[in-house]
Amino acid sequence: MLNVNVSDLFFNFEHENYDKVIKDTINPTQDEIYLAxxxxxxxxxxxxxxxxxxxxxxxxxxxxxxxSRL
Known part of the structure; x- marks a missing residue:
């Protein structure tokens, strides 16, 4: 389990690649999401x-x- 502060920092950090896959890809696969x-x-x-x-x-x-936080 991650330290709560580190977990919060990453969760609230800019996720450019993740956001791009979610917004720009129709039905992204779990592999595409995880790679981003x-x-x-x-x-x-x-x-x-x-x-x-x-x-x-x-x-x-x-x-x-x-x-796990989503």
Whole structure:
């Protein structure tokens, strides 16, 4: 389980790739959605930088947490 603060930060972060797939793709597959979200999570972790050393979260950790909140 993700730290609540990190979970909130990613959930409220800009999700350009995810939003684009949801808005621009007719009936996107789960794979398309997850791949787009992985790109956003990767960017988030790059921005999160050294703070992630304390948590060690992965792209998949963030994606699973995000999708569980929908």
């Amino acid at each position: 979200l992985k790109r956003d999570a990767s960017f988030f972790l790059d921005c999160f930088g050294d703070f992630n050393i304390n948590f060690g979260y992965t792209v998949d950790d963030l994606c699973k947490d995000f999708l």
